[in-house]
Amino acid sequence: MATKHQDSSLLEARRAQIKQPPFYKVLLLNDDFTPMDFVIVVLQRFFGMDREQATRIMLKVHTEGRGVCGVFARDVAATKVDQVTTFARSNQHPLACVMEEN
Numbered sequence: 001m002a003t004k005h006q007d008s009s010l011l012e013a014r015r016a017q018i019k020q021p022p023f024y025k026v027l028l029l030n031d032d033f034t035p036m037d038f039v040i041v042v043l044q045r046f047f048g049m050d051r052e053q054a055t056r057i058m059l060k061v062h063t064e065g066r067g068v069c070g071v072f073a074r075d076v077a078a079t080k081v082d083q084v085t086t087f088a089r090s091n092q093h094p095l096a097c098v099m100e101e102n
């Protein structure tokens with residue numbers, strides 16, 4: 001018969017095996033050069049926000065230094081980071097977009 005101790009050790013081992021699928025936050029970082037209107041366009045185009053929502057997030061990044069654009073599965077988050085970075089560089093802006101485990 002399993003002891004209480006064995007039962008809880010088994011449960012712990014099982015919990016360690018069943019890892020939650022990793023999700024990632026995609027964030028924008030503030031800088032002194034990217035125009036506010038450009039950031040608003042990025043949030044609308046790549047994160048499906050309306051202008052009001054996009055303005056709110058842009059101002060949060062501007063005042064607090066960083067802000068979350070959304071939470072996605074790892075490959076989707078990586079694609080968003082690539083798309084935003086490519087779009088920013090092709091418009092000569094230094095806008096930084098990064099992902100972070102949630």
Ligand code: TYC
Pocket residue numbers: 028029030031032033034035036039058059061062095096
């Ligand atoms: N700080 C920028 C400015 O004053 C605006 C800005 C907001 C830049 C958000 C980047 O992720 C950013 N023009």
